[in-house]
Amino acid sequence: MVTVFRSLSLTRQLLIAMVTLVLLTSASVGVVVYWAVERALIPQGVLRLEGDARQLATQLVSRTTGYRSDLAARTKSGAIAGFIDASTGSGTDARLDLDAATWRRIVENLFFAELAAKSEYLQLRLLDAEGNEVIRVDRQKGDEPPRIVPVAELQAKQSRPYVANTLALDPGEIYISPLDLNREHGEIVMPFTPVLRFAAPMDGPDGQRYGLLVLNVDMRQDFRILRDAVLPGSDLFLVNAEGDYLLHPDPAKEFAFDRGPRVLFPEDRPALSAAVGAVAAGSDLVSADGEATRAVAWAQAPLAQVGPPLTVVLSAPSRIARAAPAIRNSAAGVGAIAALLAAIAVGLAGRAIMRPIVAMTHGLEDASAGRPVALPVTRGGEIGVLARALNDYIERERFDGAIVNGSSDAILTTDHDGLITRWNPAAAHLFECPAESAIGRDVDAVIAPDGAFTVRTWLNDTMGESEGGVADITRLRRDGTTCDIALRASPVHAPDGTIMGMSIIARDMTAERIAQEMFRVSVEYSPAGKVLCGPDGRIKLVNAQTEAAFGYTRDELIDQPVELLVPQDVRGEHASLMRAFLASPERRSMGNDREVFGRRKSGEIFPIEVGLTPVPSRSGTLVLAAIVDVSAQRAAQRDLIARTQELERSNKDLMQFAYVASHDLQEPLRMVASFTQLLADRYKGQLDERADKYIHFAVDGAKRMQALINDLLDYSRVGASTKPLEPVEVATVWQRVQRMLLSTIRETEATVEAGPLPTVMADAEQLTRLLQNLLSNSIKFRSDVPPHITLAAERQGEFWQFTLSDNGIGFESRDAARIFDMFQRLHERGKYEGTGLGLAIAKRIIDQHGGRIWAESAPGEGTRFSFTLRAAEPARS
Known part of the structure; x- marks a missing residue:
């Protein structure tokens, strides 16, 4: 029978148990009511008032427990841990490579979202060990939206008691401050805002106490809920251990210890104060100062695990206590129908109670499937606390999942046996294996299937290292190309400190390694000498051509000032020129308006040409100098200039000779042409045919010679023209x-x-x-x-x-x-x-x-x- 009962759903179990309980209660209600009525000394109204006091105290403790749970959950936030790690520089978690400023924005947004979602939260702050606020998100008024407080407005809280008290706690413990009015810069904030502070110590990864996380809760909503729950005609008091009023029918007496002269419960209501006993809860009838008899009930509300509790006190006129006779007269009829009505009511109530539990079950299923989640986070009591805690957990999981899944680096986790438990999209792309095929498999079989590198052995060695470990592997892709991958592993610790598994970040370094190799090859095999200098002017890298040109070995040049390669007389000037170049770096040649010389190890000075290129780097601007020995070129240029000048002189002399020679030939040629033409004209036909022929040849030759000389003169004039x-x-x-x-x-x-x-x-x-x-x-x-x-x-x-x-x-x-x-x-x-x-x-x-x-x-x-x-x-x- 027990086995069958346990196999039923939680809803049916609750319904069966509640119906059974109600039936048993209804069966005995007549006897109980009759017995209670007969007991005239213990009025039913007083007992009911005591139940109300107990319920109010429980409700106050329940809501306080919810706030404490929220703070406890927030202390485990990975974002806050990341900020502490980055701020102290002692972090060991290498899952994210973010600086402290980025972590600060993440934590501020996290605090902002917390306050935006919960209107009763007044402040959420992170303080360092000296009590100085480091991060603070608050709302200045209850109805205003939260704000991220600028650094300039952060306050020092060393003097506040909750700082020292919290720093003295062990990890995991939570300090709850006394209820008082909110103060800023030592002054009470208007309007009066009752505040309960929850504080937890925060430690760095090295176990050193970093500071504390403080949640300020505006208790006005909680007080409003308590007041609304009080029946008309009843008075509600909330008293601390010193007897100060925190709640009073007259608001002027509330928190008098903060605002002015104290008003204490024993002095203000001595009769009620005397009736309240030392036990945690109780009730009584009191009469004092000529007043009518009143019923008083109280219940203690222990908000913190240590320290004195608060006391909820209810007071009502005695007519509430004398309602028992009416109950006795109708008890018989009520008892007769109680069983039937109770069965129906229990069925409806059971479903109403179980509805949020079913909703949370469905919410978990939706969260696992990636669907929107709807949880009853607005409900009060334990259901609301559980729903809010579950909602926070789902939000944290989704936030962490979004970071992991959105990372461009491959991120995976393994259990203690080396089986993959998480696999993000970047890992699926890098290792060419979808998540559904990777999860549950041995990490070696997925990351390094060729066996050239044993990941599990490396992980086992890394588990003992607090800062994790790094490794490089080369993997063959499906297309036949190789991929260089850098692995960084760190252990994942359970809350008790035991190692649950390993987290691995993998990055594709192929392009970077190729670029490094290409840079090395291009520099090493460049026909020009290459010298890379740091911002301090010291040599960081040289190539073989530089060694050959200057006669130094690499070891003799590395970390030496670059002025070692320039002549002695210009070294001072060169240092100032380099500082000027670094002040306004740009790609250019060196020495545009002058010749540049280098100095060999032997002391020989030789001409060079230098091209300067600024190279940005993490350590500042580097300078890459391309150096060419131009000794041979300069010698060739000088020889070419000399030959050109000699050729120009020769051409000029030749042109002058051609002009003079052609001009001087004109005079005798004119005489020869004139006289041969006269012979031809005068003796044509008087001599024999052979003589006429010879004379014709002479005239023709003279004319052709004259035309040739004229063309030579024209040719020489073209070359000599400078117009x-x-x-x-x-x-x-x-x-x-x-x-x-x-x-x-x-x-x-x-x-x-x-x-x-x-x-x-x-x-x-x-x-x-x-x-x-x-x-x-x-x-x-x-x-x-x-x-x-x-x-x-x-x-x-x-x-x-x-x-x-x-x-x-x-x-x-x-x-x-x-x-x-x-x-x-x-x-x-x-x-x-x-x-x-x-x-x-x-x-x-x-x-x-x-x-x-x-x-x-x-x-x-x-x-x-x-x-x-x-x-x-x-x-x-």
Whole structure:
């Protein structure tokens, strides 16, 4: 039978027990009532008043117990422990890497949420061991929202008794202060607010006493509940151990010990005070000072485990006590129907009582499933205390779960046997194993399945270390790549100090390790010397090229001042320059306005080029210097400058020689040409045919020599010209060239056309010569049909590209570059006139203008001469 009863649900068990109890009570109610009525010396009204006093005392103790439980739960908060750890620097829990400021915000938000949810909470504070407030959230008035108190407004509470009393407690104990009025800065806060303080000592992870956690509860709501529970006509008193009133029908007498002259219960109500006995609860009838007989009942309310209790006293007129005869007259009828009504009432009451318990059961199921939780947290009594404690536990669990599940690092926990008990999403991603497959399995099988690293052995070794342990593993991913993982483990302790398991934080270090290796390789194998200096100017890192350039080994350079690598006479200046660079760091070269020299170990001074790059780091701004030994380059530059100057002198002398030689040849050549022409004119037909032929050869040779000398003079003039370039309208020059060659154009029946022509930066005289040579060349090398020549221009960035096209005889594409060389002819001398210098002069003119010239052609398909000249106006964006 007992087994069957225990297998029923809690609701049915309670219903059966309550119905049975009511039936037994109803069966004996007639006897009990009759016996009570017969006992005239113990009025039923007095006993009922005593029950009311007991109920009020129980209710006050129950609510106080709830507040104490709330504070006890909050002392185990991981956020507060994290703040203490971060503040004292002695923490060993490495699950979160947060600084003290971040923990402070978390604890402040936690306190704020606590006060926002519970209007009776007035203050929630964390004090250090000296009694100074460290964190405080309060509400200045009961109907105002809570606020996070700024650091500047925090108070020193060393003088308050609850500080010393709490600090003297053992861990886990809670101090409850006497009920008094709230004070701030030593002054009573208006309106008067009765406050009960709950305080618990707080220790750091090293066992040292950090301070205390204090909860101030506004007792006005509790007092209001007590007053509302008192029947009309009854007086309620709440008296402390010293006899001071905490509750009184006359509010002016409440907390008189805080506000002014004390009003004590024995002095104010001596008859009632004398009736209240030393026992925890009781009742009596009293009469004093000519007043009518009154019923008095009392019950002690022990709020704290130690210390004197409070006393709840109820007083009512004696007519309440003389209600027993009416009960005796109706007891028979009531007893007859009590059983039936009780059965129905018990059924309804039982369901009402069990409803919040069922709701809490469903709440646990919802919390486990991740659904919203609804608990009867607003109920009073033990059910409300249990619901609020359960709600706090669920909130803490969800908050901790949100932190773990939202972490970018993999977080997992194991039990004492190395079986996985928790596995967050980051762990599932990092180890490529979902939570449902990981939880319950051996940690080695999931984290290091290849056996290269035994996690359980490492964990067993770590359990004995107070600060946990770290390890690095390399894991093969499913795609065949390797993953470097850093593990950090710390033991998880039960409240009694025993180790329940291990907490492991894993971080993917692959990218960081690759970056470190890439940095090392790029620095070590750089063709330039690399020197990394700290903010103090001391060398932190060098590469092999630095060793080779300066002759020092790494060990000789590391942690030495960088001035070791500069000449002795500039070391003082270099130190100040480095301080200036660190004051305004930017990537730049060193010594833009001067030459920079280094000093080898041998003492040799040599030229260098240095590029400076600031490198931010946790220890400050580092400076990475790229150093190149430019001794060979400087020597090559000096040699190149000397050779260039020599070449310029040689070219100048050569041009001067060519000009002088060509000019001096003109005079004898004119005489030869003149006299051979006279011979030809005077003796033509008078001599034999052979003599006429020789004279013709002499005249022709003189003319060709004169043309060659003129072209040489033009070529030399192009190189010697230093006239600055200016804007020139190409259309105007092109028209001028056509007028100059008008007779030739007409004789050959050539057609010359041009599109829109721009303005360029040029020497107008040289540009004229250029277009004249190109146009003459197109007319000269014409085919059997009349020449058709077109000049067009196209913008190419900062330049104009000109193209002169003809329909002449063309040439092989392999000769496209050779035609611009001096004295180059692609045809027999007698077939086409010319010296072979026309296109060479054209190329020299284009070179002088900073452009380029080229030709495209094919036999029988004409020729396209293209050249570029800088535009007079910048290109439009």
